Amino acid sequence: MTKIKTHIPEGPLADKWTKHKADLKVVSPANKRKLDIIVVGTGLAGASAASSFAEMGYNVLNFCYQDSPRRAHSIAAQGGINAAKNYQNDNDSVYRLFYDTIKGGDYRSREANVFRLAEVSGSIIDQSVAQGVPFAREYGGLLANRSFGGVLVSRTFYARGQTGQQLLLGAYGSLNRQVASGQVKMYYRHEMLDLVMIDGKARGIIVRDLATGEIKRFGAHAVVLATGGYGNVFFLSTNAMGSNGSAVWQAYKKGAYMSNPAFVQIHPTCIPVHGDQQSKLTLMSESLRNDGRVWVPKDKDTVEKLRKGTVKASQVPEEDRDYYLERRYPSYGNLVPRDVASRAAKERCDAGFGVNETGKAVFLDFKDAINRLGRHVVEARYGNLFQMYEKITDVNPYEEPMMIYPAIHYTMGGLWVDYNMMTNIPGLYAIGEANFSDHGANRLGASALMQGLADGYFVIPYTIGDYLADEIQVPRIDTNHKAFEETESAIKAKLEKLKNTKGKTPVDYFHKELGRIMWDKVGMSRNEKELKEAVEEIKKLEKEFWADVRIPGDLNELNQEIEKALRLADFFEMGELMALDALERNESCGGHFREESKTEEGEALRDDKNGAYVSAWEYKGEDADPEMNVEKLEFEFVTPTQRSYK
Amino acid sequence: MADKILKQIKVKVWRQKGPKTKGKFETYIVNDISTGTSFLEMMDILNDNLIREGKEPIAFDHDCREGICGVCSLYVNGRPHGPDDDVTTCQLHMRKFKDGETITIEPYRSKAFPIIKDLIVERNAFDRILQAGGYISINTGGVPDGNAIPVSYDDAEAAMDAASCIGCGACVAACKNASAMLFVSAKVSHLARLPQGKVEAARRAKSMVAKMDELGFGNCTNTGACEAECPKGISISNIAKLNREYLCAKIKD
Ligand SMILES: Cc1cc2nc3c(=O)[nH]c(=O)nc-3n(C[C@H](O)[C@H](O)[C@H](O)COP(=O)(O)OP(=O)(O)OC[C@H]3O[C@@H](n4cnc5c(N)ncnc54)[C@H](O)[C@@H]3O)c2cc1C
Ligand code: SF4
Numbered sequence A: 001m002t003k004i005k006t007h008i009p010e011g012p013l014a015d016k017w018t019k020h021k022a023d024l025k026v027v028s029p030a031n032k033r034k035l036d037i038i039v040v041g042t043g044l045a046g047a048s049a050a051s052s053f054a055e056m057g058y059n060v061l062n063f064c065y066q067d068s069p070r071r072a073h074s075i076a077a078q079g080g081i082n083a084a085k086n087y088q089n090d091n092d093s094v095y096r097l098f099y100d101t102i103k104g105g106d107y108r109s110r111e112a113n114v115f116r117l118a119e120v121s122g123s124i125i126d127q128s129v130a131q132g133v134p135f136a137r138e139y140g141g142l143l144a145n146r147s148f149g150g151v152l153v154s155r156t157f158y159a160r161g162q163t164g165q166q167l168l169l170g171a172y173g174s175l176n177r178q179v180a181s182g183q184v185k186m187y188y189r190h191e192m193l194d195l196v197m198i199d200g201k202a203r204g205i206i207v208r209d210l211a212t213g214e215i216k217r218f219g220a221h222a223v224v225l226a227t228g229g230y231g232n233v234f235f236l237s238t239n240a241m242g243s244n245g246s247a248v249w250q251a252y253k254k255g256a257y258m259s260n261p262a263f264v265q266i267h268p269t270c271i272p273v274h275g276d277q278q279s280k281l282t283l284m285s286e287s288l289r290n291d292g293r294v295w296v297p298k299d300k301d302t303v304e305k306l307r308k309g310t311v312k313a314s315q316v317p318e319e320d321r322d323y324y325l326e327r328r329y330p331s332y333g334n335l336v337p338r339d340v341a342s343r344a345a346k347e348r349c350d351a352g353f354g355v356n357e358t359g360k361a362v363f364l365d366f367k368d369a370i371n372r373l374g375r376h377v378v379e380a381r382y383g384n385l386f387q388m389y390e391k392i393t394d395v396n397p398y399e400e401p402m403m404i405y406p407a408i409h410y411t412m413g414g415l416w417v418d419y420n421m422m423t424n425i426p427g428l429y430a431i432g433e434a435n436f437s438d439h440g441a442n443r444l445g446a447s448a449l450m451q452g453l454a455d456g457y458f459v460i461p462y463t464i465g466d467y468l469a470d471e472i473q474v475p476r477i478d479t480n481h482k483a484f485e486e487t488e489s490a491i492k493a494k495l496e497k498l499k500n501t502k503g504k505t506p507v508d509y510f511h512k513e514l515g516r517i518m519w520d521k522v523g524m525s526r527n528e529k530e531l532k533e534a535v536e537e538i539k540k541l542e543k544e545f546w547a548d549v550r551i552p553g554d555l556n557e558l559n560q561e562i563e564k565a566l567r568l569a570d571f572f573e574m575g576e577l578m579a580l581d582a583l584e585r586n587e588s589c590g591g592h593f594r595e596e597s598k599t600e601e602g603e604a605l606r607d608d609k610n611g612a613y614v615s616a617w618e619y620k621g622e623d624a625d626p627e628m629n630v631e632k633l634e635f636e637f638v639t640p641t642q643r644s645y646k
Numbered sequence B: 001m002a003d004k005i006l007k008q009i010k011v012k013v014w015r016q017k018g019p020k021t022k023g024k025f026e027t028y029i030v031n032d033i034s035t036g037t038s039f040l041e042m043m044d045i046l047n048d049n050l051i052r053e054g055k056e057p058i059a060f061d062h063d064c065r066e067g068i069c070g071v072c073s074l075y076v077n078g079r080p081h082g083p084d085d086d087v088t089t090c091q092l093h094m095r096k097f098k099d100g101e102t103i104t105i106e107p108y109r110s111k112a113f114p115i116i117k118d119l120i121v122e123r124n125a126f127d128r129i130l131q132a133g134g135y136i137s138i139n140t141g142g143v144p145d146g147n148a149i150p151v152s153y154d155d156a157e158a159a160m161d162a163a164s165c166i167g168c169g170a171c172v173a174a175c176k177n178a179s180a181m182l183f184v185s186a187k188v189s190h191l192a193r194l195p196q197g198k199v200e201a202a203r204r205a206k207s208m209v210a211k212m213d214e215l216g217f218g219n220c221t222n223t224g225a226c227e228a229e230c231p232k233g234i235s236i237s238n239i240a241k242l243n244r245e246y247l248c249a250k251i252k253d
C-alpha cells in the first residue's frame, strides 16, 4: 500500500476547494489564543502566512536569517504576478490559467492543487491593491497587464521591474502591523538549524542567533516552513547569497518526504559568468525576449574575431548571423519557454559558437526593436534593465547587443505536501518555493509570486485549522522536553565538529567545486553515466570538506563562515539526492532533460507511461540509501500532450 | 569595455570584534583584481586570502547582490555605497578604482545603527519605525476588487517612485545629523498618494515621526546629502510631503 495520502477531495475540479473548505475543521477565537505557530521565512509565502495567522488570533513566531524580514529573496522578483482576472476581456479564466500552468509544467503537477492556485489568484491582486501595492495603471486608473512567457492572454500584473519587491513590502507591512500588536514575535538574524519532533509531531525548532551565536529553542503547536528554494546547490545562481536548503533538508532528515529534487529551472537570460571570481549571477527579465532577438554567428571565423575583440557584434552583417531560436522554432521564435531556450543556447555554445572569451554566451539584440519602435520606446519598456546591464558589464546595450547565458534560477522540487500543504510529518507544513506542489517540471514566468501568496494568504490559513482543532488541549510546548535537549546537543556537536576540523581551505572553495559538478553533470542536460559520476564526485568532495575546511573565529559570535559551512554541508547531501532523482527519471520533461530520451530532432521526449509521478524520497539514515516513494499523477480533467513549439 | 587587471590595491578596513569592543583600521593588500569584478567579489577574494593565512575574514552584510534587498551597507571612500551614482555597494564594480589606490571601507556610523561586528550594523530601528504605522490597517480577505479602487496613472507612478526605497540606510549614514527623514518620508508619501492609504495618513505620519525621534535619529536640516547618496533616487520632495502630512495631523490635534 502506498504511504502517500494526498487528501485531495473527490468531485468535479471546480468544486473541490469549496467542498474541502466546508469540510475543514475550524478553531474558535478563544482557542486560537492558546495556540502557537512557528513560521520560518518572511518571503512572500512566510510573511503572508504569518500576518494572516496573527490576524486570525494565533500566536506567531516568525524567523528569517536576514537582518530584516523585508530582505527575503522574494524582494528580487522582477517581472510580475499572474492572476486570472480577465480584466483585458481576452477570454482568460480560472480554467485557462490552470491549463497553462499544468501544461507549462509538462504535466508533472497535481490537477487539484493547480486548479486551486488559479482559483484564488484573483484575490491576491485584490489583497495587494488594498495594502497599497503600487501596481502599474492605465490612464483610466485601472490596473495594467502585460503578457509573459508563451501564454496567449495578458494576465500579468506588475510594478515596474520590481513586482516582487512591492508585493513583499505589502506583506511586510501587514506583518509589521502584527509585530506592533504583539501577535507576531519577529526573530531576525535567526537561522533554523533543526526541527524538533515529539511523539511523531513537529513541535519546535532549534535556532542559531546569527548576531551572537547563541543556540535557542522555540516550541509551537505547528511549524510552517517557507524558506524558499535550494538553487544555490549550484553555487552560481540568481538566488541571494544566503538562500539555502537547510531548513527543508533538516525536515527531510527527520522523515519529511522530498519531492522531485531534480526539477530545477534554468533561466535563459542571465548575464554570463565573467571569470573565476564571480559570486552570483544576475537575471535579465524574461520580458526582454518580447523585443530582443537571440543569435550567434554562423561561422567560426566570426566567432574567433568576436572573442578577440577585433570585430564588434554590431558590425556582424545580417547574413552572417544565425537567429537559431527563430530558425528552430518558427512559430514561437524567441518566446519559446525557458527550458527550450536554455538548451538551445547550450547547444550552440557546445558546438563552439559562444561569443565571449569563455565561449559561454549568446547575443540578445535590440537593434531591430530600436529601429522599429524608436529608442525611447525601448527605453520606456526596459530602461532599468538596460541600466543594470551597463553597470555590471560596462557595455551599452542600446549600441551593442547584450550577452546572455542560462543560469540556475528556481527549484520546482521541494518538500512533499498534501492538499492541505502539510508534509507527511503531522504539524509540519511547507509553503512557497520550499514545497513541490504546483509547478511540475517547469514553472511558468510570474507564477512563483502567485503561488507564494496563494499559499500564505488563502490556503494555509484555512487548512492549518483542520490540524490545530485537535491540538487545543495541548498546553504550550515545553522546550525543556528531552526532544529539544537531544536535538540541541546534536546541533552543538555538529557545530563543534566543523569548528574543530582545523583544515586549511575556506568554505567557498568547496561550494564552487560542488557547483561545478552540479552544473556539468546535473545541469541542463543529463545522462546516466554522468549522473552516476556526479554522485561519486560529490561524495568525495564532501569527505574532503569535512577533513579540510577551515572555520576561523568563534562559534559564540557573529561568524559568517560557520553559517556558510552549515548550509554547504546540507547542499552536498541535497546535490546527491538531486542526482539520484534525475537518475531515476529516465524521461525528459520540463527542465529535466535526459539525453537518452529525445526525439530525432533532439527535442525533449516525455514518457507518460513511466514518468507520470511525483517522487517522494524518504530518508533512511546516514549510511543507508534513501527510498523513493511514488505518488502517481492521475489526469482526470486534462489530457497530457507533447509540448511543441515548432 | 574590455576588463583590465588592477595589479595591486590597498584596502583599509574597519575591524571591530563585537558591539562593545573598540575597533580600528587594518590595511590589507589585494593583487590582480579584474576591473569587471564587483566590489563585494573583491572583498570575497580578500577574505579568501585572510582565511588561508589563518586570519579572521571581514564580516560584511550582503545577500541579493543585485541592488534590491538593501542589506549591503558599506561606507567606501567617504560615501555610502561608494564612488558611483545610483548603485548599491553590491552593484559597485572595480572599474571605478585605480591601480595602486587605497580604498577605505567603514561601517555606517550612526547612533541608531550600532555596530555588531566589523562592517555589520544593526538597522532594526528602520523596522521599528515602519511597525509604528508604515502600512494600511487591513486584514487578509474581505477587501474590494482590485479595479474597484481606481488610481490615476500619475499617482501610481509617484507612489511607485517613493515605494522604491530599499531600506538600506545610506540616507542616514550620509546625513550629518543622522536623520531618517528621507526613509520615513518615502513610506509616508508612497501610501499618502494612494486612495487606500489616505484613510489613515494623518495617524501614520504622526506615529512614524514620533518613533523616529524616540529611536535617536537626528533632525532634518535640509542639507540634501540623503538624496545625493540614495541609490534608488528617492526624492527629497518626499520630505516636503511628509512635513505637510505631519502639519495637517498636528493641526487636527
Ligand atoms: C532574480 C529573480 C527574479 C524572479 N522573478 C520572478 C517573477 O517575476 N515572477 C515570479 O512569479 N517569480 C519570480 N521569481 C521567483 C520568486 O521570486 C520566488 O520563487 C519566490 O519569491 C519565493 O518566495 P518564498 O516566500 O517561497 O521564499 P523566499 O522569498 O526565498 O524567502 C525565504 C525566507 O526564508 C528564510 N529562511 C531561509 N532559510 C532559513 C533558515 N534556515 N532559518 C530561518 N529563515 C530561513 C529567509 O530568511 C527568507 O525570509 C524570481 C526569482 C529570482 C531569483
Ligand atoms: S531613502 Fe534611499 S538611502 Fe534611504 S533607505 Fe531608502 S533607498 Fe536607502
Ligand code: FES
Pocket (backbone or CB within 6 Å): B061, B062, B063, B064, B065, B066, B067, B068, B069, B070, B071, B072, B088, B089, B090, B091
Ligand atoms: S546585497 Fe542586496 S542590495 Fe546589495
